[in-house]
Amino acid sequence: MGQGLCLCSRGSIMIDNKKYYFIQNLDEGGFSFVDLVEGAKDGCPYALKRILCHDREGHREAQTETEMHQMFNHPNILTLVAHTFVDRGGKTEAWLLLPYMSKGSLWSVLEKLRDKGSSMPEKQILQIFQGICLGLKAIHDKGYAHRDIKPTNVLLNEDNRPVLMDLGSMNRARIEVKGTREAMTIQDWAAQRCTISYRAPELFNVESHCIIDERTDIWSLGCVLYCMMMLEGPYDLVFQKGDSVALAVQNPVTIPKPCSIIFLRGSGMMSYQRSTRSTLCLPLF
Incomplete structure (x- = not known):
């Protein structure tokens, strides 16, 4: 110290x-x-x-x-x-x-693009997304989960290298929930520490006997990728309108049409499924 x-x-x-x-x-x-x-x-x-x-x-x-x-x-x-x-x-x-990174957060960069009526080039999206994945992998390899992955928690340096910040919500990746009291404790904690429009479905209604693990970050990661493509998160508008994000995350996310960014490198879809049976589908590249 x-x-x-x-x-x-x-x-x-x-x-x-x-x-x-x-x-x-x-x-x-x-x-x-x-x-x-x-x-x-x-x-x-x-x-x-x-x-x-x-x-x-x-x-x-x-x-x-x-x-x-x-x-x-x-x-x-x-x-x-x-x-x-x-x-x-x-x-x-x-x-x-x-x-200190003068370029600021990923969110501030996306906001500027949106104000200009522009979009982020596909190559840049892939570069930033890969860096976020590498940082997140390092966290998961240590047995921890970030729990609050979102564009405002990603800084960019002058070369657009992403850096994960705000590690205050991190905890052990694998949490075994035993009983209703523990479930409510984790649910209340998530409501305070995990941003609602990037929060995984299993953290909205924590089951009384389940395992919470690092896949909560993968859900948030998918939301960040969507945000880079569309300049807003898949549930940002739901939250801004005052509608229930907890209900919205129960349904699949699809890419709106028209979309200026089209990934054609993969033939499949990247899906994230949890015990809630909710699925986040994004292009696999």
């Missing part, structure tokens, strides 16, 4: 005895903020994720997120440069220093 000091009057912070200057706020969520900082010594930009730890559980979750980052050294998984826990005004914050 790094050595943490509070923000000083000159707008700088210290992590692991290295100084970083605050530049600007980049983003914020319910319990976290992301700031752009610059290394005083190397002049490189970094993203500083500050997680507010309101209680012991929050502290434990932040510690788990740092441990998930430290577990991987992979070009398609966001690297943790340094981290520390800081006490500010009687409250604890977890500071995660991460590489």
Whole structure:
């Protein structure tokens, strides 16, 4: 763990005895903020994720997120440069220093394309999708699942190399559910941590005796591929209209016509089937 000091009057912070200057706020969520900082010594930009730890559980979750980052050294998984826990005004914050990617998230790139009335070239879709798959495979090979794969959790560098981020929802890939109480606990957890329009069907209504495994990520992965093709997720509109995503995921997803991107490299379909008997069908390339 790094050595943490509070923000000083000159707008700088210290992590692991290295100084970083605050530049600007980049983003914020319910319990976290992301700031752009610059290394005083190397002049490189970094993203500083500050997680507010309101209680012991929050502290434990932040510690788990740092441990998930430290577990991987992979070009398609966001690297943790340094981290520390800081006490500010009687409250604890977890500071995660991460590489900064000026291109932003996959979602921000898709939004810009949609605003221009354009689309992502097929070659670029395949390149990005392959990188996401490689990062996800590395997570699964360690026996874990990401649980919140979505376009906003994929960063792109200047060469369009995708990097998976936000590892706070990761947990063991295989979860054996024994009884109604455990099922409800997992279902409630998924409702809080797994984005609704990218959430696998088995996480909406968790059965009292079942196995939840890494295939939840494969469902989300298919939704991300769809989003790259159509510039919106298969259930984004359902959610925006206030309709039930839980009901919508019970039916097969088909590619709308006309579609400017047509995959012809494969003769089959990539299908994802679960105990709910829901199927996500996308082109197999």
